[in-house]
Amino acid sequence: MENRRTLRTALRWSLAALTMIAVIAGCGGASSTSGSSAGSMTVGFVMVGSRSDSGYNQAVYDASQTVAKDMSNVRVITSDNVPENNSVNQAMQSMVDQGAKVIFATSYGYFSQALKFAQEHPDIVVVHQGGFQKGAFPPNFGTYWGEAYEPVSLGGMAAGGVTKTNKLGFVYAFPISQTIANIDAFQLGAQKVNPAAQTYLVNTSNWCDPLKQKEAASALLGQGIDVISQHQDCQATVIQAAKAAGKYVVGYHYDARALDPAGWLTGSAWDWRGVYENIITSVADKKFTGGPYNANWVGTFAHNDNPLTLASFGSSVPADLKAEITAEQGALKQPGASVFTGPISCQDGTVLVAAGQTMSYDQVNSIRCLVKGVVGTLPKS
């Protein structure tokens, strides 16, 4: 019982001490952070993972730093490892407290929080990275994305051209629409250069669990695949597994050729700089509202503004295959061209795209079947 009283006193004391620290600190530091001078604009980037993940989030971070370099009157602040729950709301609030006028919420799962935040802060422009949302947006909100499956199909071509076993592997986290489109595009690209190529699937149910990725890669390698691709947030483990087995890899999110120059064929890499700078400029010029980014914006090869680009080629891709891939990239830049051009059938033989038809971006993002040539099933939904 004596302990209890002493502790209560102790608690009171420490509370007093904390208050004192609060007061001192509060006064002492109040002026230090209001760094936004007149005429400059503060821009915030919220990321879901680590800014140095050699993947999706590092692509965002790198582009944000390029923006800071390119645009002298823009102050860039970033926050990474922000989970997809109310924490993002708190992170955005902190950014506004720091003077941010534009906020990039760069994970798909941030959507509803970002939209709500925009509605509550009409003077702040909030843009969401992840796209594909229907409905009217408030004047200070937009979402943007790229036709991811275009460069992925080019990566599939590299895989199909290099494979000797005709077996390709694909490690994915979850059967989301974008991943299904990517898997299908990868297989379609591969069979464009190698009709015998098949893509084997393994999912890990986790955006980044190195142990599960390693198990997945091992299982695929054991199955006889010799090119492996993936859709995860972190890709180093899969690359390392391919490298250790002397096999090839097609990357996603980030150009990680340096990790395995011989095994790296190519991949898709985000280059967000153009999109970011355009958005910031449109806000600075007061042209955001009603502009292209105040909507569901999608960059495409056809408009030459796809933020997902073809990554660099590794040393194992023969010159003629490179030429073929580059030519296909050129073809995809023609209006109306798409890798999802019929005839395409699903695994069970049903027609997905009839001959002569081409799927729109929205249609591709609602595909629920795996195309013929993919081995594996999606978890039911």
Place this chain on the structure above:
Amino acid sequence: MNGIEQALIGGVDGGTALLLPALGELIGQRAGIVNLGAEGCMLAGALSAFAVAVETGSPWAGVATGLIAGAVCGLLHAALTIWCRADQLASGLVVWFLALGVTSVYGTGYISAAISPLPPIAVPGLAGIPWLGLILFNHNGLVYLGYALVAAIAFVLYRTRLGLLIRATGERPEVVAATGGPLRLVQLGAVVTGAGLAGVGGAQLSVGYVGNWFNDMTNGYGFVAVAVVLFAGWRPARVLAGAYLFGIALAAASVLQAHGVAVNQYLLDALPYLVTLVALVLLTGRGSAQAPEALRRALTRSG
């Protein structure tokens, strides 16, 4: 190589990352101290092993560092629980949070790095055994360390004076204290050694198996290791079985899919915990008697 062999081989590799921390946890719990911080000690081991392996180019120097980092992590838990007599569960969680924070902050620079994992070594003679040789005797050195430790820990616990002292410390600490036994020293040794093994388990993950580091890369496997010890009823051989079963379940999920078989990942993930729960309930009459007495007290406030 067929699918079953693949799942078993992957199960042994991944299972070793659970086996080592679980064996460490077993030693500590036998001496009456549970360490929920095993997850944190694994993280500490995984990062420090990877960092040293990257900087020096020597994966084994990394593994040794992982052992030390784990032991340091265990030293904190030991100091709190043995000398300060702090609540073991709270102390373990604090150790976890500290390690999580420290490794996340200092590990950022290593996320993009990659190294070749420890190479497999075929054991001369044994690797030639049909089927078993492929599954059990063509792995990296840490897997063999796991085998050896199971045998060594079983031997020490049941056949030596030290083992008797450890078990007595866990079962009847007051007797050990009353007879002038080195109670605290035994507990300190058990906790630090155990956490060191958790660190080596982390090293198996980062340096031994995948060749990368990622924030929070243990994803709760340290807690699984604690569950494995309970599942195993504090017996080394059963810890081996439990850790490998979990590893095989993990690998099987991938192998089945690679063969075009759909699996319910969530059920598969939950299975080990459910099995452990059922085992706990079924074993209780007999099983809880096997729980070291001091451990039971540590887990029961009302004593």
Place this chain on the structure above:
Amino acid sequence: MTLSPTSAEIRAAPGRRRYLAHRADWRRVGLVAGAYLGFLVVFGILVAARGIDPLSVYATMVRSTLLSEHALAQTLLRAVPIALAALAVAVPARAGLINVGGEGQLIVGAVAATGAGLLIGGRLPGPVSWLLLALAGAGAGATWGALAGALRTGFGANEAVTTLLLNFVANDIMLYLIYQPWKDPNGSGQPQSRPLADGAALPKLLGSQLNLGVIVAALVALGVWLLLTRSGWGFALRVVGGNVEAARRAGLPVNWLLLGSMLVGGALAGLGGALNFAGLEGQLRPGITVTFGYIAFLASFLGRHQPGRVVAAALLFSAIALSGNGLQLADGLDGNIVDILLGLIVLVPLILTRARPGGGP
């Protein structure tokens, strides 16, 4: 405090305990304050080692969690699930039980509230929906807690262990639901449930960012305090927690009390999960709890399982967790550094537990 002596008690010689008790209070106060200041200095050194002014860091922490209306509101909002999950530890602790299952109970609470929300949609008037969501969450949490309680009273399975294991089971159930049956058809297949109807979400309070959940949580915390300190049930729990045998001899229904404490505890955490879902999240996503349950365990420990202090500790932890944002933005620090600070703060009572074996109340 206990009937059968624990090893720790035997080691703590009685003379020493009396000696400590008779020491002047201010020595102990100095020790506690010194320890906290010491760790603030340690943290400051850590920060300084990364090339950042520690004073500015502390300034940022205070400013980004307390000094603006928004920041304060966010601190209070985040404290709702942590405080309720911490009380979920405190109630069973009165009866001598250890509930490490706050995380799982928060999750099943959020899951059940989601289920109820999806079922109701926008069909019912707001207050009815709020009530049903809260009840669903509390009911699910109670079930989850009582499950561990029943395994303890019926089979003797240790509740610290079973509650920990049930956390992982709860998480897998949630993932299954989000990824399969409850998946948002308009969410591009992303792992999230369909959103809660606007009418079913908890209302905001008078132009602030706070929502009804904060008031409910405060009232519930007050209720828990009354229950534990002013009711016969609370007294009975303390008797059981103090000495099971004596409680049995006194004719108390010990098993029912143990089970009841886990049930109430689980209900509190489940309610926390439901309020967090209905007030802030509105959509079930994989990371909805992000270790809140474990932070809550430490909060209850820091608050010595006394309701008032437990809530204070939860507020403190909420502020610390929240300050990670400010530290990243203003000082360029890695936000994860707050995990270190959280650990350091709980180290103080852990180190100072010398004189109280078991660490219980």
